Amino acid sequence: MTTRTAEADSSAVVGLPSEPPAGIRFRRRLGLREAMVELWRSRELIRTLVERDLRVRYKRTVLGFGWAILGPVVFMLVFTLFFQRAGHFATGHVPYPLFSYIALVPWTFFSEAASLAGVSLISNLPLLNKVYCPREVFPIASTITAAFDAVMSTTVLLVLFAAYQYPPRLATLWTPLLIAVEVAFALGFSLFASSTLIYLRDLRYIVPMVVQVGMFASPVAFGLSVIPAGLRPLYAAIDPLAPVLDGFRRTVLHGLTPEWGLLGIAALASFAWLIGGYALFKRLETRFADFA
């Protein structure tokens, strides 16, 4: 045991190289199956995190869950005030408030998921730095919290159906498909944004901006028919939400099927986001604690 060491650099004493020998670099071996099993085992944690977010909001605010509804309702009123009288957009005999609100609900879900999940890792950094869990539980929990709000805000939709005596059509049965595409996109985007945000903190300010612009770039206030038909496939690839929002209107309000071609493109893009976002997340995950 060497104990008498007054030297400043003790590696000289031990005779260690200044860097590890090549070839012993640590590589985490984590298969997809293993990762999925681990995620499945963390389902209770996800549930607890969602519960925490909801409880905290309920305890902190007077309006509680009312806030979930208020956001899209205010936008609906504003849109109606500005766009309905101008008569800009072809709604196809659908009352404009209903026309915009049915897109506002899925849009709000996406924007809330993106902004909550984007900062979910940053806001849980002290925790990440102390205990282990698969890190994707945080953006996933935020996305579920946003989904909960979306469910709450559909209650207003029911009120609107009744008020305008405009019942939803049978084609509403197609909506689970639309929801699946949207959730895939929202999750993919959240995984991408939250993991890169650790490395590039500027994204904290960029993501809300992108989301805000996205509201006007997506067919929320207007219909997809505004876009020239030739550009729509490209539009769907860039903004997978476009065919989804349009799909909600086509099915629920008009009783048509979704536009399969465009929805297919959106589905491909969304799953590319999901897979790419997850792969990037798991790759960046190993160094999260280093930068905390």
Next chain:
Amino acid sequence: MSIPGSAPPGSVHVDQLWKRFRADRSRPVFRDEVTRIADRIRLGRQAATRWRWALRDVRLSIEPGESVGLFGANGSGKSTLLKILTRVMYPTAGSLRIAGRVGALIEVKAGIHPDLTGRENIFLYGSILGLRRPDIARRFDAIVEFADVGDAVDRQLKYYSSGMAMRLGFAVAAFLEPSILLVDEVLAVGDAEFQQRCLDRMRAVLNEGTTLVYVSHDLASIEAIAKRGIWLRDGIVRADGPIRESLGAYRHHIESAALTSEDGSGQLGLAAMVSGPNGSAPASQQPLQIDLTLKSRLPQRVVLYLGVSEGPAAPVFSLRHEALLGEGVTHSTCTIEAAPLPRGHYYLWLAATGPAGGDLTPWHPVTSFELLGDELDATLPGVVRLSPVHVKARWQGTTSAITTASSA
């Protein structure tokens, strides 16, 4: 990372472990990465990024049920190693095999949310640690009792005292029942009673066969808990062996660093020699003679402080003496009638102040000496002895022999 079947649960095998951090952590990560990639393209090979190595070539093998104390100065890599063992961090190089569930008793206000009640926080933190709800419910009462929060369990956490909040976090982790328990600085948290409860809990966990890795700056508590000690310095394992030996090496290092650095400072020159009776070697319970040489530039009245320590600046005992010094060198002898210390290596610390206070020479180690004699009796595992004092004691009734015992 855990490979079931290949090693018994509770064992840790770490081989050639290296971990690096960016040298300047205040720089934005992204800019660093861009520079690195640009350099790699421009120079065609890995550029000389400035790294700081937090761990270098760490090799450890811990068997199930072992109790290991991990110590070293600030920044020596203890916490980094612990984080790698909990999988919060990943090493840069080397291999790591951990069998069984790892639980960490780490200061956690992090998992804990101020707007939730104590009860909600127990469930929240429990599931973060990987416990299932029924498991938490089953241990709920024990956790509340351990944290000693009582009726406050249904109060929001923001109305807890800071000590209560921390105890709650600890209590949840303490009932994890992992096969490997990592403990980081428990004794910094909570009052004396809670600290003792933590130590008791660690001992109970050890008795159940759990592997324990305990990190602390409190060397006495490490000595009370761990059988094996690992001293980390600048990310390198400098000593790994039986706790008394590796702690001894570490203490010795602290002291000898202090001995060399404090030379000649102060307005008053102080030197000392320690010996036993009639010039023999110093021994336990024998007279201890300390010969002081004091160098002063002017005649003055000073107050001398003298202490003997085995660890850092806190002495086992200290003496105060008012001395009258002439100009130049004055000799003084202090005799301690029976050295109340067990066998070991000790350091003599000295300081001098003016009669009204005011440092003439700061508190610093002057010399060290070996003391012969008996070893200390062992304490009950988990009980921290404050300092090694050797007292004469007589036992009757259960034995006829006269023995010595130790106490604090």
